[in-house]
Amino acid sequence: MNQEEEKKTTKEQDAAQALIANTEETAESAPEQENVVASAPAKEAEDKNKMFRKYKIKDIVFLAIMAACMLVTGAIMPLAAQVPVFGIIQVCLGLQFSIFPVIGMMKVRKPGALLFMSLCCGVVLVFMNAVMFVCLLICAVIAEGLVLLIFRGYKKDGACLLAGTVYFPVTLPFLYIYYRFMYSWTGEEGQAVNAFLGSSAGMAVGMSIAVLAICFIGALVGLFISQELRKSGVMKK
Amino acid sequence: MALWNKKLYPLVAILAGLFIIVFGLVMAKEMLVCSIFLAAVFVWLLLFGCRKSCLHALPMFLIVAGIFFGIFYGATGTVDSGWAMANRFGAVFLAIVPGMSTTPVRMTRSLSQVHTPRSVTLGMLIAMSFVPMLKGEIKRVREAMKTRGAGSVLNPKILYRAFLVPLVMRLVNISDTLALSVETRGFALGKVRYTIYKREKIALSDIVFVLGLIAGAVLVIVL
Numbered sequence: 001m002n003q004e005e006e007k008k009t010t011k012e013q014d015a016a017q018a019l020i021a022n023t024e025e026t027a028e029s030a031p032e033q034e035n036v037v038a039s040a041p042a043k044e045a046e047d048k049n050k051m052f053r054k055y056k057i058k059d060i061v062f063l064a065i066m067a068a069c070m071l072v073t074g075a076i077m078p079l080a081a082q083v084p085v086f087g088i089i090q091v092c093l094g095l096q097f098s099i100f101p102v103i104g105m106m107k108v109r110k111p112g113a114l115l116f117m118s119l120c121c122g123v124v125l126v127f128m129n130a131v132m133f134v135c136l137l138i139c140a141v142i143a144e145g146l147v148l149l150i151f152r153g154y155k156k157d158g159a160c161l162l163a164g165t166v167y168f169p170v171t172l173p174f175l176y177i178y179y180r181f182m183y184s185w186t187g188e189e190g191q192a193v194n195a196f197l198g199s200s201a202g203m204a205v206g207m208s209i210a211v212l213a214i215c216f217i218g219a220l221v222g223l224f225i226s227q228e229l230r231k232s233g234v235m236k237k
Numbered sequence: 238m239a240l241w242n243k244k245l246y247p248l249v250a251i252l253a254g255l256f257i258i259v260f261g262l263v264m265a266k267e268m269l270v271c272s273i274f275l276a277a278v279f280v281w282l283l284l285f286g287c288r289k290s291c292l293h294a295l296p297m298f299l300i301v302a303g304i305f306f307g308i309f310y311g312a313t314g315t316v317d318s319g320w321a322m323a324n325r326f327g328a329v330f331l332a333i334v335p336g337m338s339t340t341p342v343r344m345t346r347s348l349s350q351v352h353t354p355r356s357v358t359l360g361m362l363i364a365m366s367f368v369p370m371l372k373g374e375i376k377r378v379r380e381a382m383k384t385r386g387a388g389s390v391l392n393p394k395i396l397y398r399a400f401l402v403p404l405v406m407r408l409v410n411i412s413d414t415l416a417l418s419v420e421t422r423g424f425a426l427g428k429v430r431y432t433i434y435k436r437e438k439i440a441l442s443d444i445v446f447v448l449g450l451i452a453g454a455v456l457v458i459v460l
Binding site: 056057060063065066068069072081099107116120221225232 | 336
């Protein structure tokens with residue numbers, strides 16, 4: 001009986017010693033872990049202050065979905081592009097091409113978001129209107145450049161609003177240049193440029209103002225939707 | 238190299254679409270020759286695995302081209318402008334066909350093979366495959382509007398409150414779920430090695446298809 005009791009006590013002592021050793025080890029490594037845990041949010045906060053940040057998968061997915069929305073609503077682009085009136089594509093699609101990009105930028109506040117949406121949308125659009133695809137990419141770069149110059153990032157809502165408003169109207173001069181260049185190359189300059197501009201310069205100016213107004217309204221709608229969703233907790237900053 | 242693929246190689250499909258639209262638009266004013274070229278391209282696409290997409294695009298083309306032909310004929314009083322317009326629409330619709338007949342998965346696989354960045358291929362895959370899902374979501378939101386008796390979408394207030402806000406809300410939720418699902422499947426951005434189990438290969442049929450297109454274009458220019 002005594003031997004059994006002794007065995008039991010030694011076992012308990014061993015277990016207790018192992019437990020103590022384990023606690024000592026964890027106690028020694030605890031400050032290091034605390035440092036690691038404490039440094040993670042600090043690193044995140046530091047990253048947030050940076051102008052250029054890495055994209056995460058959730059950003060890519062959301063932007064791609066917004067691009068799909070642009071794509072679905074912009075399916076009439078190849079048809080509208082054939083109507084020889086200056087700015088007809090922009091008038092028809094201005095609203096969609098400002099609402100969804102603004103929502104995308106309001107959620108993913110990183111430089112390159114607009115460019116990425118244009119790229120995703122353009123990969124499919126290239127089949128329907130290759131010119132518009134190139135135009136959209138160039139205009140996305142210009143809009144992003146403007147925002148980075150003025151706001152130095154997308155932290156402010158105004159930055160998203162500006163990018164959304166400017167993005168689509170900037171395609172107007174580029175399309176003009178393209179048509180002038182392309183048609184002069186084929187030797188039909190006068191006719192083509194006239195057809196593209198409409199009958200007068202006044203009409204072109206009027207259409208440009210209309211496009212700008214439509215895009216501003218679209219960008220505002222996108223901003224309001226995002227703000228509402230953020231208030232309700234669906235869209236996190 | 239495989240001898241005959243039932244479907245076009247995705248990158249060939251992209252390039253073919255580009256070629257058809259550019260050439261068709263440039264040649265649209267050569268009425269008869271351009272129409273013959275487009276008709277030949279239609280048959281060519283039918284032969285090279287784009288039958289379904291061709292048959293989908295045809296009625297749409299007939300309706301749209303018919304409408305614009307009517308408008309232009311009415312406005313100018315001559316057949317020429319209407320005919321040129323119909324040619325342009327023909328080029329647009331035919332250019333869409335090769336893209337329509339290529340599935341997003343094959344396109345992504347093929348782009349991955351040529352080392353396109355993962356973020357681009359993922360974005361493109363989602364953008365292309367999300368379109369039918371988006372249509373379903375729009376239908377659901379509209380059904381909900383009907384159930385609530387919200388009224389017409391043409392009213393801006395109703396459009397904003399009862400259509401756009403719920404739709405975007407759904408999209409945000411879907412994107413969160415989709416992102417989680419992508420991550421749990423081991424998808425990573427950046428320079429991570431990955432394996433393409435089923436490689437897309439260019440076949441002899443793709444070369445024949447491209448040569449046929451080029452021969453057609455050359456014939457149009459010569460004639």
